[in-house]
Amino acid sequence: MPEHSPAPTPHRAIYGFAFYFLFTVLFFIYVAWAYLPVELGLHSHLPDKYFAAFVPVLIIVGAAFAFIIYPAINLALTPNIDSIASVVDLKLTLPKGSKFTSWSQLQHPRAEDVDPQPNATAPVQCNLCRITHRPKTRPPIAPLRFLDLQEVNATFFDN
Template identity: 35%
Template sequence: MAEHSPSPTPERAIYGFFLYITTYLVFGLYIMWAFLPDSILNYIGITYLPQRFWVFAGPLYCCMTLVFVICFYIAWNFFKTPQLNSISTITDQFSRKVPYNKEMNLEYIQADQVPRLGDLDIRTVNKHLYSRIPN
């Protein structure tokens, strides 16, 4: 099975060109429907069309739906975000606590040693970040 890549291929070029032409064709038909009078459209043979109300209402509904979706997405993120004093902002089900002993303290780790992989306790982080006074 071939690996997917973003590089251009002849198939993608054909699909892209087809979509490019189709987009301009549909936009041209929309503009014709919006600006040509019904008598010219009937003469061409186009007899069934939606009401002219939808010339403006359709794009406005689409734009307002997009605005609503963006606002709903932002509100949903605010709703799902835990409060700052919640324990889930510090730890979750994937947290790995490092067993604490004085030899593993961050101040006493040698330059050539790598500490054990795990999440640091918030008290330790605050102690190391905020307990020293800068020079």
């Protein structure tokens, strides 16, 4: 059985010449339709000359939107690589109306900053930041929130 290869074979050469000849003839018919006057009597069977300019422009504009304008819009809406918004969704982490100023806004509050709760447990020494924290009591299903990278790393990689 012969292997499939891109090498020219007789039937590929014949089909290639036929397609080349077909599209050359179609191009010359298109140019003749676009430039010849309408008085030849065929204007009732052919589309309007307006389409001779409209169809190529439509194809070019469609290609420009698909390959240039839409990707440019997406790149313009993407935050810079140095921006905090490329790492954290600030709408989930900060209170409504507040502006991001430092990373400390995204960290959990320390035990000294939080009012003690009536049923709070004893403070716990944190292995990551070496500060005493008071464990929080949370509902069984936590609301949508920012997952701190330290918290994720402590959960998965802490010994």
